Amino acid sequence: MTPEITPSTQPIPRGRHAPPLAVRLEMQKHRLFDAAATVFSKVGYAEASAEAISRQAGMSKATFYEHFANKEECLAALFEYATASFLEELVAASRGAGRDFEERHSAGLRAILESVESNPPLAQAILVETVGAGPRLAELRIATLNAFAQVMYEQTVRAAELTGGPAFSSPDEAFAIVGATFELVSRQLRTGEPERVLDLQPLVERLILGLLAQPPHA
Numbered sequence: 001m002t003p004e005i006t007p008s009t010q011p012i013p014r015g016r017h018a019p020p021l022a023v024r025l026e027m028q029k030h031r032l033f034d035a036a037a038t039v040f041s042k043v044g045y046a047e048a049s050a051e052a053i054s055r056q057a058g059m060s061k062a063t064f065y066e067h068f069a070n071k072e073e074c075l076a077a078l079f080e081y082a083t084a085s086f087l088e089e090l091v092a093a094s095r096g097a098g099r100d101f102e103e104r105h106s107a108g109l110r111a112i113l114e115s116v117e118s119n120p121p122l123a124q125a126i127l128v129e130t131v132g133a134g135p136r137l138a139e140l141r142i143a144t145l146n147a148f149a150q151v152m153y154e155q156t157v158r159a160a161e162l163t164g165g166p167a168f169s170s171p172d173e174a175f176a177i178v179g180a181t182f183e184l185v186s187r188q189l190r191t192g193e194p195e196r197v198l199d200l201q202p203l204v205e206r207l208i209l210g211l212l213a214q215p216p217h218a
Helices: 021-043 050-057 062-065 073-094 101-118 120-127 135-163 171-191 197-210
Strands: none
Touching: 021 050, 021 062, 021 073, 021 120, 050 073, 062 073, 062 135, 062 171, 073 101, 073 120, 073 135, 101 120, 101 135, 101 171, 120 171, 135 171, 171 197
């Protein structure tokens, strides 16, 4: 399930019907996330601005600066929010797929690809526009790849202990899969090839199963 972001056109109630301040601020942030994804994906990070994001969200520039110091901080917050949600989806889908290791990998991968495909602006913003957006975003990308790889590695180790199936021999092997998947999805978003993000699933599954089939450190 794609991270739920409040549509930028949805008004926030005011007056006696207004939600509590904490809720209102969260709603504002989600509207700004939605608007930022749209702006970053349409014009690119270099051309995006706080004013454009605020206008897309139907808010004042002052409201934008109540949440973010600048567009880099906005993109970083959007990246952290979206990738954390995707990671939760990966884990939930894998755990719900049963004991067969192939089914677990397939379910987790499909959940991620479906999320990307269902929200192209968000995917474009976090996977494409973060490249070259500065050292902070570069560090976040690496940290996120490592986090996904660590989860994949730990899941295969736990599954192997329970079922005797194969496991990655190190987080580095899982990192290779995660990095390849990020790049394949990014290329699809940039070029439209293959036609759908989900068309990448068979290739990534072959990469996963092929690596798992190898003896440790082969």
